[in-house]
Amino acid sequence: xxxxxxxxxxxxxxxxxxxxxxxxxxxxxxxxxxxxxxxxxxxxxxxxxxxxxxxxxxxxxxxxxxxxxxxxxxxxxxxxxxxxxxxxxxxxxxxxxxxxxxxxxxxxxxxxxxxxxxxxxxxxxxxxxxxxxxxxxxxxxxxxxxxxxxxxxxxxxxxxxxxxxxxxxxxxxxxxxxxxxxxxxxxxxxxxxxxxxxxxxxxxxxxxxxx
Numbered sequence: 001x002x003x004x005x006x007x008x009x010x011x012x013x014x015x016x017x018x019x020x021x022x023x024x025x026x027x028x029x030x031x032x033x034x035x036x037x038x039x040x041x042x043x044x045x046x047x048x049x050x051x052x053x054x055x056x057x058x059x060x061x062x063x064x065x066x067x068x069x070x071x072x073x074x075x076x077x078x079x080x081x082x083x084x085x086x087x088x089x090x091x092x093x094x095x096x097x098x099x100x101x102x103x104x105x106x107x108x109x110x111x112x113x114x115x116x117x118x119x120x121x122x123x124x125x126x127x128x129x130x131x132x133x134x135x136x137x138x139x140x141x142x143x144x145x146x147x148x149x150x151x152x153x154x155x156x157x158x159x160x161x162x163x164x165x166x167x168x169x170x171x172x173x174x175x176x177x178x179x180x181x182x183x184x185x186x187x188x189x190x191x192x193x194x195x196x197x198x199x200x201x202x203x204x205x206x207x208x209x210x211x
Contacts, residue, residue: 004147050145052103098147132160
């Protein structure tokens with residue numbers, strides 16, 4: 001589990017093929033900030049842009065993860081070099097500063113607007129239609145691994161538009177500052193919203209026949 005509070009910004013420096021066919025995945029070599037890996041061991045989980053991955057090689061300040069073709073097809077920003085958000089897995093003694101995040105990407109959204117408004121930044125994203133029912137005003141959403149609060153929700157024919165207000169600290173200390181209109185982003189909906197939706201739409205339990 002994670003919290004959506006980014007603990008470092010790394011950089012994918014190599015993307016290596018694990019095989020020759022489209023069914024093969026990639027090995028990513030990532031450069032982490034200085035001392036970021038001091039408490040990391042092989043097999044640990046680190047979220048990359050919100051996608052939970054396993055450390056398979058470790059040579060600080062670099063580490064490697066293997067990502068399957070399936071995961072590559074269902075995430076954004078993990079198939080090319082560039083900056084990425086990093087978060088180590090949650091310890092039971094850690095503060096829950098954001099919200100409970102599983103590290104499993106639910107869908108890919110696309111940035112519609114990213115512009116400065118006053119001292120902050122307006123980030124407007126269009127989500128896939130199937131994720132719209134999980135988005136609510138003042139609810140939580142994870143974008144590229146960052147726990148954020150939804151400020152507005154509008155359903156449209158192509159999906160759901162939702163607005164985020166980014167403070168300067170978030171823009172400076174995460175890779176969200178690299179976004180532009182049209183950028184794809186990883187989305188993970190709030191875990192609580194997922195369970196509420198299931199409870200509201202699940203079939204009623206079967207009852208035993210009367211004796």
